[in-house]
Amino acid sequence: MKLHGYFRSSAAFRVRIALNLKGIEAEQAFVHLRKGEQKAAPFAGLNPHKLVPALEVDGRVLTQSLAIVEYLDETHPEPPLLPGDPLGRARVRSLALAVACDIHPLNNLRVLQRLKAMGHSQAEVDGWYRHWIAEGLDGLEAQLAGDPQTGRFCHGNAVSLADVCLVPQMTNARRFDCDLSGYPTLRRIEEACLAIPAFADALPEHQPDAEA
Numbered sequence: 637m638k639l640h641g642y643f644r645s646s647a648a649f650r651v652r653i654a655l656n657l658k659g660i661e662a663e664q665a666f667v668h669l670r671k672g673e674q675k676a677a678p679f680a681g682l683n684p685h686k687l688v689p690a691l692e693v694d695g696r697v698l699t700q701s702l703a704i705v706e707y708l709d710e711t712h713p714e715p716p717l718l719p720g721d722p723l724g725r726a727r728v729r730s731l732a733l734a735v736a737c738d739i740h741p742l743n744n745l746r747v748l749q750r751l752k753a754m755g756h757s758q759a760e761v762d763g764w765y766r767h768w769i770a771e772g773l774d775g776l777e778a779q780l781a782g783d784p785q786t787g788r789f790c791h792g793n794a795v796s797l798a799d800v801c802l803v804p805q806m807t808n809a810r811r812f813d814c815d816l817s818g819y820p821t822l823r824r825i826e827e828a829c830l831a832i833p834a835f836a837d838a839l840p841e842h843q844p845d846a847e848a
């Protein structure tokens with residue numbers, strides 16, 4: 637397997653966590669998003685959407701981090717990243733999609749770059765980022781806090797796809813100096829996850845392509 641990613645990409649971070657949790661060794665290829673390498677050959681030939689991550693496996697190319705993580709979960713079932721019951725799976729996917737579909741796309745690099753190109757100042761772009769982080773994390777905190785299904789992690793006491801999505805989003809929010817004081821449940825779960833080497837080793841600063 638070969639993972640095409642970028643140290644700061646939270647979508648690639650999700651896949652790194654899943655690979656680590658499953659104990660899968662994957663070769664890494666680095667796509668420098670700030671230099672626009674995702675928009676040109678060879679990467680754009682692998683993923684016409686021009687977004688990382690992409691995972692090469694058995695001569696095929698998988699894209700979309702959640703599809704990749706579910707593929708890894710199906711082919712390497714231990715430890716499972718989705719609960720065994722349909723209601724549990726729906727809850728975990730709902731939490732994961734709140735990050736991957738409702739928060740992350742609004743704050744993607746190309747969206748922030750487009751806002752700048754339209755003439756918005758850096759302060760306005762930062763405000764946009766923090767606004768959507770707050771909207772999304774407010775919802776997640778309310779969804780998780782006080783729900784007996786929430787345990788040490790987002791769903792009970794085993795890590796799941798929901799944690800795989802939450803931790804990179806929290807890391808990203810910290811990078812943009814978002815105020816996370818109002819999210820005690822999210823911070824507690826983040827801390828529990830980062831105590832696990834599979835999560836900590838996947839942090840941006842621990843990647844071979846990390847930059848200051």
Ligand SMILES: N[C@@H](CCC(=O)N[C@@H](CS)C(=O)NCC(=O)O)C(=O)O
Pocket residue numbers: 644645646647648669674686687688689699700701702736744745746747
């Ligand atoms: N839904 C996609 C999102 C992928 C994505 O947005 N990747 C970002 C990095 S986290 C990217 O490549 N951005 C490049 C750009 O915005 O030009 C997934 O989950 O894989």
